[in-house]
Amino acid sequence: MVKMFEDLYSDLPYPINCFLNQVSDYIIINLDKKLNIIGFNKNFLDITQLEKEEIIKLKLNEVFTGETIGYSELKKIKNYKRFELSLTKKISTSYSYLNFTCYIFSLKENGFYLFGQKNNLKQEDVINKISKLNNQLSNATRELNKKNFHLQEANKKIKELARTDELTGLSNYRHFIEYTDRVISYSQRHLFPLSLIICDFDKFKNINDSYGHDVGDEVLKAFGQLLIAESRKGDMAARIGGEEFAIVLNGASLENGINYAERIRKKTVNLEVPSLSQKLTVSMGITELRNSDDYNTFFKRADLALYKAKENGRNQVCSQ
Template identity: 40%
Template sequence: MDVRLNYAPCGYVSITHEGIVADVNQTFLDMMGYRQEDVVQKHFETLMSTANKLMFHSYFYPYINLDGHVEELLIRLKNSRGESVPFILNGRKSEREGREWLDCVLVQVGKRIDYEMELRLANKQIEKAYWEKDQALAELQHIYAEIERKQTELMEINTVLLELSNTDKLTGLKNRRFFQEKLEEELKLYSQTGIPFSLFMLDIDHFKRVNDTWGHAYGDEVLFDVASVLQTHAREGDIVARYGGEEFVMLLSRTKASEAKVCADRIRRAVSDFSWKEDGVTISIGIMTATDALEDNEATLLEQADQALYASKENGRNRVTHYEDLKLQGSPHS
């Protein structure tokens, strides 16, 4: 045998048509741990398991007899230690010296199988990593959705808390703090635009007598009912608030003095005409309208509205007084 073929980087086995090994190179012997006499003149199938013999008969012989060659047949052969060694076999039929020979080249695929197993394992790991990533993304999306839901709930709670912090518990009207904030905003707008606005201070007449005569529970009912009347007869955009005790305030944007008087008198009559369970209840109202002479100070506006309210009380109650009317009559009450 040619030296180069004898030590080629792959196994070489030449067998007869009957399957007897006629020649073998040293590379194959070294790979399998055999001596030449262990293989040559032996039947090639002695190196195979029963399953491989069946495959050899059902695939190798039919195809090489039909096509004259076989390519990439995966076959396992037993080495000298009885271990199964995988090979890729390429075979070709030829004639030499009037005889038919089957020349086979065998490339050991142990490394390849290891690589394939590593690739399969890597693919499984990649698939697992992608699955875990998808799971993590799904969980992250769930967490984000939960965070958004909690944020929405928190915003709703904050809105409710803000509303509660701005609301009088007994009457359901806005409270004094909310009113003062709106009054500051209205004064700022007035200083920028000069658009007038008016302020009402309203007080329930003889409220102490109501409590003393009918009890505080009925007094609370009166406060609630007066608040309802004020809210019902207020115009859209008007601010109605409980200022403290039996005292209420209203803030009317874009309202001149003449308009404020008409609106106040309508509210006064609505309270007086209400169907009270006990003695009739009335209110007194003091009005102040922002003018050019007004200092940029909510305290001044409140003080002057309070003076007008005091005048309504002094003049018989159940009436409306505008601060400007007091100025026409002389110095207002302090």
């Protein structure tokens, strides 16, 4: 009668019981002294894909190949010995790549017990597992790239907000200082012309007092859009105060800068703002960078030119 161990091993000798408690996927084979199979567990039956009656007729060396496992070697075992064994093709060709780390325990006059733990998968299982891992890795990489992209976009947006005037969409005063300081060094090093314009609305307080601050904000927004539309790539337009603006013109001489400023001044007069019936005017001061300039002297000279435009009657461009 075929003997089956349904993975129940609590009544086995202590060394065997200890081993089985440490593995979750194992085979058990009971051998007589002639190494005939006289019993086995369900895991072994599932792996061989044979009928119980077919297995019981087999000898150990018909099931496993690898190290020498004859009786003369096994009878020398005092307690147990480890073997690295592979299933033979006689058992199942589909498992020809299946290897086991096996422990054979001597039961003295009662034969042997073999306990094996699978340590290799079938070739197709290995390929499938690698393919699955590759897919998981690809999916994880895509998710990581997506998160990194969103993080970069968020950081870019935060950086943009940190240097942008919320009302007008122009650069704010802090960004203006950083940018101007940088282009001053570059222009002086490479002998490129650089001009700075500072402009201020004439009698802007009257607009706020007469029409309200909401209309005043609409004026500032409209002027900001005008500067954005008229600025070249590489130039910077910034709101540096309440109704005060600055434009840095890269590669522009004083003459070119004056032409630009005049164009802005004339377009401001024709600027249309809802709820505002009066014409808008701005005064503008401009200067060109000198070799001895730093940010402070450059800005102060443009500011003095603006003050001169105000003193001379407003709605004009003055240079310094």
